[in-house]
Amino acid sequence: ENTVPTDAYRGAGRPEAAYLIERLIEKAGVETGLGSAEIRRRNFVAAENLPYTTQTGRLYDTGDFAGHMDKAMKEADWSGFEARQKASAEDGKFRGIGMCSYIEACAFPGGEEATVELNGNGTVTLLIGTQTNGQGHATSYGQVIAEQLGLDLEKIEVIQGDTDRVRKGGGTGGSRSIPLGLPSVNEASKALVKKIKDRAAEQLEVGLEDLELVGGDVRVVGTDRQVSLAEVAANAPQKLFGQKEVKQVEATYPNGTHIAEVEIDPETGNVSVENYVIVDDFGVTVNPILLEGQVQGGTAQAISQALCERTVYDEEGQLLTASLLDYQLIRAEDLPDFNFQTRNIPSTTNAMGIKGAGEAGTIGGCASIMNAVQKALRDGAGVDHVDMPATPSRVWEAIQAQRSQAFTK
Template identity: 75%
Template sequence: MNQMVTPKFGVGAPLRRKEDEPLITGQGIYTADYAPEGCLHGYVVRSAMAHAKIRVENADEIREMDGVRLVLTGAELAGKTMPMMAKLKQIDGTHFDIPPHPVLCSDEVRFVGDAIAFVVADDLNTARNAAEMLEVDYEPLDVVIGIENAMAPDAVKVWPEFESNVAFTFGQGLHAKTEEAFAAADKVVSIDVVNNRIVANYMELRGCVAEFDADDERFKLTLGTQGGHGMRDVLCKILELEEDKIQVITPEVGGGFGTKIFCYREYPLAMIAARSLGKPVRWAGERMDHFVTDAHGRDNLTHAELALDADSRILGLKVHVKAAMGAYLHQFGPFIPWVGVSMSSGLYDIPAVFAKVEGVYMHTVPTDAFRGAGRPEAAYLIERLIDKAGEETGLGPVEIRKRNFIAKEQLPYTTQTGRLYDTGDFSGHLDKAMEVADWAGFKARKEESARVGKYRGIGISSYIECCAFPGSEEATLELSAEGNLTLLIGTQTNGQGHATAYSQVVAEKFGVSIEDVEVIQGDTDLVRKGGGTGGSRSIPLGLPSVRDASNTLVKKVKELAADRLEAGVEDLELESGVVRVVGTDQQVTLAEIAAGSGETLMAREEVNQTEATYPNGTHICEVEIDPETGDVEIENYVIVDDFGVTVNPLLLAGQVHGGTASALSQALCEHTVYDEDGQLLTASLLDYRMIRAADLPDIHFETRNVPSTTNAMGIKGAGEAGTIGGCASVMNAIQHALKDGAGVTEIVDMPATPLRVWEAIQSAK
């Protein structure tokens, strides 16, 4: 029998992360570890009210306090606004209005946490005390909280100059064609679901250190980002600077999840203060700052309808998403639901689709991308709707899917919203997941649970996502005179293991260890350009360029070595830092070749990708519910995914486990709650429940890969996949358990907390 040989390095090697030792031994350098000599400290005065006219009374008095160096208010920063970059066309072809998002509010605040002033002092305590003594006169105004409340005809307007709180109306698909499909339907199945608001809660809180070189009139900003070049470009817009006037340094980053892509007010504030004072200015966020200022995720209300023919084949799909935008349109906020509904049809062959999105203002923290950025919402909707269709048609959750999946023979397949699925085997990964989950044995397990007074349910989520959007990522590989290999690339690790994954390919090409390859990211002076990290793009877009740069540099090295060894290029091999004539002891080291060339040898490549990639898979979740308490226990969790080519199985499993944990947390416990006055009631980790290690099940994960044809290396991407597939499997399992166990027919929404589950059981009695 032929056995698969695991490569020592290169694509497919299950190598442990080389970057972990400094991180787990406390040697990693984060933004909070950086404090240049003479550094001053900034503190933001934030609104205590969700909506009010304001007036700062005693700024001059605070400026005279001992140790206080600067007080910035909206009066000093008139005209400085945060840019909104998702300028999309509405259904009617027009561009929507964009209200100003001031760096500091001057006369009106619109959510609890809105920035009013920036106080800079010699130390943090002085800055904090001065900020607390700043007198802000509030004239309270009416507040609107909740999507439905904000869309009511008589609702308080967040922006009175606009006709309503509907910020924009987007469409995807064809309305007339979809209406025709529904007119021909034998059956229509509908559903209403909530996608709850999420706070990212990465371990490392945001912070920054701004420095200004007066001689060069140039800034250096150190902060945790998901891409320094994008951050630099936004800051240039805010401060009206050329890009060569800002250097962004990103040290280690303790989690990003989309939320650290964005530019926040504290960054330009610290830079303005550093320029004004001629000294470095440091701002360090606290957990409360994170809850009331960093962009939130999700927060959708969605109604959807599925048109079926007499054989329960899908004829059409209608989707109406109401997406909370918060008080302002955040940097990419409107783009998130727009790209989300482009994935409305999931894995199903649906000939007519129309999806409508309405963005809605309210007096809350703005929303933007959070792990998956619209695609988890789309997968959750279609997979819950498909389950309901299986229930109402009597086909059940498996047959309704298989009857309507896009078949392998139909690929490549263009959806009605313009997504081009290139490869996959959707029934194949469902079958495999059912086999591993012992779907056939569920009935016996359910009976055993019933014997001890528990409800048991099993749920499926067969998902597809869109990632690694069209584009490229330049890779520069250098061989120094000392023989050291250095890769420079403009993606940004936030804990994913980029240094290991990139080094695997370089090491394979040069015949060295991954420890012999240095990877440089996070410095816009050293790395000349980059697209950053987000949308599972880094490895699919970055690695092909790394591969090509490695091949180009190997070719240069071999050509130089061939002259030196008086051999043909085709007779040379690279191994353990030397170039050797195959079958002989004639060799020359990489260092000798580089030194002999008289300069650093370099190769630069940039592979362009013209279409997105489409990871897909099946999650199966089995739960047991205690009807006395409403407690949900996950008894079994199985994932079978198609990620195309796997670069590193260990890194891949970590990404899938982390993403799935995020989904289970949203499904079972994360709940962002505002009261009617706009106060955030869940503004700390004492009030905002997140899943813990003890709550997580053992996860069986395996791949059933079909290489991508749109990616140069066949990679599909995996950073968000666990999050996209997870929520619906959990909620479908809970719905199944409650229906069969307690007769619950109403849709149970996320989060399925013990109280909510218990209340659903009581309501069915």
């Protein structure tokens, strides 16, 4: 009754589901002797069996789950782990490697209306009901508009979630903004291009097929005859705009494999992340730089959750970790250089082949880190289980408890 309300701030249930499944499958791999990779490989839906309808009615349309696991294992030098583990042992350290292979449902059925307007000065405004909170939506939306209208990005204004100007919207969440929003932006841009060409064709007295949009002008192909977008807007009887809502009937299913390698100092319980490999299938990539930033940020959050973050109350309900002096978050110096790769297979349920990526880093991170920690403790000290977060005190206590138990025997 004393605790404050809680809510998901990234991932919305996906990290928890993947964590439970991947910790269980890892334990099963150990107990059956199949190992981490083989037990997963036997249980993957084979690429040749896609599209595949699951027992709960999900339609996995495209993917190659064993393919990205194999690529991640190669990037992580999985086969060379034992040599690295031996080197760590010689230095008095425990070393572990762990993986997580996930799939998630994103961009649930529905759509996101987009309106692309031509302004009197030749610039363009997008009105859409998503809301950015750091993902770079304006850049991604702007790229598509710029390509369709032959404009520079700085001449495109993106208005998101402004209820004074946007008549409806589904908001941001569940990796829906780009997969659902971008196809609508693309089609709305095409609709506006058609209206612009209709007006320009009248002014230039040519056919639509003779026109192209370049650098803020509508030009007759192969000539120097042109009219600016500002002039087209000025001569139109009313504001020119394109408005579309591309609807999707099935979710998209991004998926991937994360592999973490850690080293533990048994004298302090400290866990250091020595290597981290990510191979994801996001379908069509819109902006590789923004994509990698999304994945790195999410993975950093997951590592922080796995190794640091813990809310502590005393017996009377008083919060003891009430500030960042007491509540630990991961810092940049604690993170490795992420090896991020993609092995993309376009979605067939999305109009542009996009699968979504917003939560991906958080989903693969916790289980891969904890599976690596568990292997290090199991091989190094015979510890059977440790819960997240694997803080230094919790790891040290688990090692001491196992050593004490072995001593009493």
